[in-house]
Amino acid sequence: MTPVTAEMPKVVDRQGPSGTHRLFAAGNDAGLAEHVQTFGALPLHGVDARLIDVVEASGLTGRGGAAFASWRKIAATVDARSGAPLERKPVVIANGAEGEPLSFKDKALLAHAPHLVIDGLLTAARAVSGGQLFIYATDAGLPAVERALAQRHDSRSIRLVAAPETFISGEASAVVNGIANGPALPTDHRRRLSESGFKGRPTLVLNVETLAHMALIARYGSAWFRTEGSDRDPGTRLVSVSGPAGDRLLEVAGDAGLGDVLSSADIDTSSIQAVLVGGYHGRWVRPMGYRLSPTGPASHTVRPGAGVVHALPDSVCGLETTAQIVGYLANESAKQCGPCMYGLPAMARVLNSLAYGGRDPQLVRELGRLSRMVTGRGACHHPDGAAQLVGSALEAFSAEVAAHLAGTCTKRMGRRS
Amino acid sequence: MSETLHIDWTRCDGRGLCTELLPTLLDRDDWGYPLAKRATNGDRSNVAVRPAHSEAAREAVYLCPKMALSLANQVAGFGQ
Amino acid sequence: MDNALWAFGRVSGIISLVLFTGTVLVGVLARSGRPLLVVPRFSVTLIHRNIALLATAFLVLHVGSLMLDSYAKLNVTDVVVPFLGPFRPFWQGLGTVAFDLVLAVVVTSLLRHRIGPRTFRAVHWFTYAMWPIALAHAIGNGTNGTSRWFLLLAAGSAAVVVGALAWRVSANFLETAKTRQGGLL
Numbered sequence: 001m002t003p004v005t006a007e008m009p010k011v012v013d014r015q016g017p018s019g020t021h022r023l024f025a026a027g028n029d030a031g032l033a034e035h036v037q038t039f040g041a042l043p044l045h046g047v048d049a050r051l052i053d054v055v056e057a058s059g060l061t062g063r064g065g066a067a068f069a070s071w072r073k074i075a076a077t078v079d080a081r082s083g084a085p086l087e088r089k090p091v092v093i094a095n096g097a098e099g100e101p102l103s104f105k106d107k108a109l110l111a112h113a114p115h116l117v118i119d120g121l122l123t124a125a126r127a128v129s130g131g132q133l134f135i136y137a138t139d140a141g142l143p144a145v146e147r148a149l150a151q152r153h154d155s156r157s158i159r160l161v162a163a164p165e166t167f168i169s170g171e172a173s174a175v176v177n178g179i180a181n182g183p184a185l186p187t188d189h190r191r192r193l194s195e196s197g198f199k200g201r202p203t204l205v206l207n208v209e210t211l212a213h214m215a216l217i218a219r220y221g222s223a224w225f226r227t228e229g230s231d232r233d234p235g236t237r238l239v240s241v242s243g244p245a246g247d248r249l250l251e252v253a254g255d256a257g258l259g260d261v262l263s264s265a266d267i268d269t270s271s272i273q274a275v276l277v278g279g280y281h282g283r284w285v286r287p288m289g290y291r292l293s294p295t296g297p298a299s300h301t302v303r304p305g306a307g308v309v310h311a312l313p314d315s316v317c318g319l320e321t322t323a324q325i326v327g328y329l330a331n332e333s334a335k336q337c338g339p340c341m342y343g344l345p346a347m348a349r350v351l352n353s354l355a356y357g358g359r360d361p362q363l364v365r366e367l368g369r370l371s372r373m374v375t376g377r378g379a380c381h382h383p384d385g386a387a388q389l390v391g392s393a394l395e396a397f398s399a400e401v402a403a404h405l406a407g408t409c410t411k412r413m414g415r416r417s
Numbered sequence: 418m419s420e421t422l423h424i425d426w427t428r429c430d431g432r433g434l435c436t437e438l439l440p441t442l443l444d445r446d447d448w449g450y451p452l453a454k455r456a457t458n459g460d461r462s463n464v465a466v467r468p469a470h471s472e473a474a475r476e477a478v479y480l481c482p483k484m485a486l487s488l489a490n491q492v493a494g495f496g497q
Numbered sequence: 498m499d500n501a502l503w504a505f506g507r508v509s510g511i512i513s514l515v516l517f518t519g520t521v522l523v524g525v526l527a528r529s530g531r532p533l534l535v536v537p538r539f540s541v542t543l544i545h546r547n548i549a550l551l552a553t554a555f556l557v558l559h560v561g562s563l564m565l566d567s568y569a570k571l572n573v574t575d576v577v578v579p580f581l582g583p584f585r586p587f588w589q590g591l592g593t594v595a596f597d598l599v600l601a602v603v604v605t606s607l608l609r610h611r612i613g614p615r616t617f618r619a620v621h622w623f624t625y626a627m628w629p630i631a632l633a634h635a636i637g638n639g640t641n642g643t644s645r646w647f648l649l650l651a652a653g654s655a656a657v658v659v660g661a662l663a664w665r666v667s668a669n670f671l672e673t674a675k676t677r678q679g680g681l682l
C-alpha cells in the first residue's frame with residue numbers, strides 16, 4: 001500500500017541502531033557527544049520537502065495518542081503556505097506536555113535523549129520551511145532540553161515554553177493556545193491548525209517521540225525504520241508500563257503482543273485481570289491475544305494511544321478503578337463545553353454509584369445513555385475519550401457489573417461500604 | 418455541496434434557540450445544549466444541513482445569542 | 498410649531514423610556530433561555546431586538562425634536578458631551594450619558610457578528626447603568642418628571658426592573674439551572 005522506495009540522499013554513512021533499542025541508543029543522559037557518536041551528525045542541509053515522501057514511506061504515525069499519519073500533517077502544513085513573498089512562515093511545535101498521568105515516556109525521552117527531539121524538530125522545520133520553533137513541555141522535561149540547547153549552535157531559533165500539569169494541556173489546539181495566549185485550553189476546531197494556528201500561521205504540532213523517530217528516519221531512511229514492527233504499524237514505540245510491579249519504560253516493536261509487552265516489563269500475566277491500554281482515554285482489555293496497533297480489528301488489536309499500558313492486579317476492582325479515573329477526567333474537563341462540563345460529572349456520579357454499592361440495573365443503561373450523549377460534542381476529544389473508557393469498562397468488567405448489581409463484589413477495597 | 422452547521426462548544430451556552438429553529442436536526446440534551454440527531458462519523462459538532470433547512474440554519478446562526486454557530490460548506494473536524 | 502415640537506420631545510422621551518424598560522425585561526427573559534408562554538425563544542430574542550430598535554428610534558426623535566426646539570435649544574455638543582448644557586446641566590447631562598450608552602449598546606449589538614462575543618457582552622452590560630440613569634434624567638429634567646402620574650409610572654417600572662434583576666441573579670434563573678446544578682462535581 002505505501003511506497004517503500006522514496007529515500008532521501010543518504011548522508012549519514014552508517015547503519016541505524018538494530019533491534020528495538022533505538023531512541024535511547026545513546027544511553028542515559030546522552031549529551032551532544034554521545035548523541036553524535038551514536039547516531040551520526042544530523043544531515044540537515046539535505047532535508048527539504050522531500051522528507052514528506054520519506055516519512056510517508058516510513059509509515060510513521062503520531063506517538064502522542066491520535067496516531068495520525070505524520071506525513072499528512074507535514075504535507076497539510078506545506079499546502080497551507082500561500083507562496084506569497086511576504087507570507088508568514090509556519091510554526092513548528094514539539095509537544096512534550098504529557099498530561100496523561102499513566103504516561104512518562106515523553107519526560108524520559110526529553111531527559112535522556114533531548115538531542116534526538118531537537119534534531120527531529122529541526123528536521124520537521126526544514127521540511128515545512130518553518131520559522132518559529134517551540135519545545136513545549138512540563139517543568140520536569142525542561143532542564144535537560146535547556147542543557148542540550150546550550151550545547152549546540154544550530155538550534156537558536158528554538159524557544160522553550162513550560163506546559164501546565166493538566167490532563168488536557170497536550171491537546172494540539174491547547175498547546176497552540178497555551179504558547180500564544182497563556183491558557184492551555186483547547187480552542188474551537190473550525191479551522192485546522194495547519195491552516196491557522198499560532199497567531200494565525202500554519203502550525204505543525206508533533207509529539208516529541210514522533211520527532212525523535214523522524215530524526216532517525218531522516219538519517220537512516222524509511223526502509224530502516226520499517227525493519228521493526230509490521231506493515232500496519234511499522235517502527236518502534238515507547239510504552240509506559242505501570243502496574244503492581246511499578247513503572248517500566250519500554251521501547252517495543254510496532255504491533256507488539258500485549259502479553260509480550262507485559263512480560264518484558266516483568267509482569268506476571270496470571271496475576272493480572274485486565275489491562276488499560278491507551279491511558280485514561282483508552283480501553284480496558286482482558287490480557288488475551290491483543291496486539292498494540294493503531295489500526296486493526298477491535299477484536300484482536302488495541303490502540304496504544306500515547307503508549308500507555310496499565311496492568312490491573314486481580315485483587316483490585318476494575319469498576320472502582322474506572323470510577324476514580326472518570327472522576328479525575330470530569331475534574332480535568334476544561335469546563336468550556338457544556339456537554340463535557342456537565343456530562344462527565346454525571347457519568348462519574350453514575351459510575352461511582354455502580355462501583356460503590358448501587359444496585360439499580362438502570363445505572364448501566366444511564367451510563368450508556370450519557371456516554372452516547374457526550375460523544376462527539378466538545379472542542380476536543382476529552383468527552384469521547386471518557387465515553388470510550390466507560391464503554392470498555394462495562395464490557396471488560398461485565399461479570400463485575402453483574403456482581404455489583406447483585407451485591408456480591410468480592411474485590412471491594414473497603415474504601416467505602 | 419451540502420452545508421454543515423458548526424457548533425462552537427466553547428461559546429454555546431445551551432439557550433436553545435437553534436433547537437427551536439431546527440427541530441428536525443437538533444434535540445436538546447439534559448442540560449439544554451443542542452444535540453445533533455444524526456452524527457457524521459461520530460462527529461456531532463458539524464451537523465449536515467439539507468437545502469430545505471438552509472434558511473432556518475442561517476437564521477439560527479444570526480440569532481444565536483452566543484454567536485456559537487457558523488455555516489460552512491465543508492467540515493473541518495479534528496484534523497489538527 | 499414650537500409648542501408642538503416641545504410637546505413631541507417630551508412625549509417621545511417618555512415613550513422611549515417605557516420601551517427601554519420593556520427591552521430590559523424581555524432581554525432578561527431571553528437571557529434565561531425560556532420561551533414566553535407560547536412565544537418561542539427565537540421570537541423572544543427578536544422581540545427584544547425590535548423593541549430596542551423602536552425605543553432607540555423614539556430616543557432619536559426625542560433628542561432631535563429638542564434640538565430643533567427654540568426653547569430647549571440643544572446643540573450637537575449637548576447631545577454627545579454631558580453636563581455642559583445651560584438648563585439643569587446635571588439632569589440633562591444624565592440624559593446625554595444615557596444616550597451615549599444606548600448608542601454604544603445598539604451599535605455593538607448590530608455589529609456583534611463582526612466584533613465577537615466578548616466586546617458585545619462587555620458593552621451590553623452598560624444597559625444596567627443606562628436604564629436607571631435614563632430614569633433619573635426623566636424625573637430630574639422632565640417637565641412631567643415630578644408629576645404624580647409620572648412618579649407612579651417610574652416607581653412601577655423600577656419595581657419590575659428590580660424584580661427582574663433579582664430573578665436574574667437568583668440560582669434558578671436559567672431554564673436549565675436544575676439539571677446543571679447537579680452537574681458539577
Ligand code: SF4
Binds near residue numbers: 334341
Ligand atoms: S471538550 Fe471538555 S476538555 Fe475539551 S475543550 Fe471542551 S470542556 Fe474542555
Ligand code: SF4
Binds near residue numbers: 431433
Ligand atoms: S442558539 Fe447558540 S447558544 Fe443557544 S443552544 Fe444554540 S448554539 Fe447554543
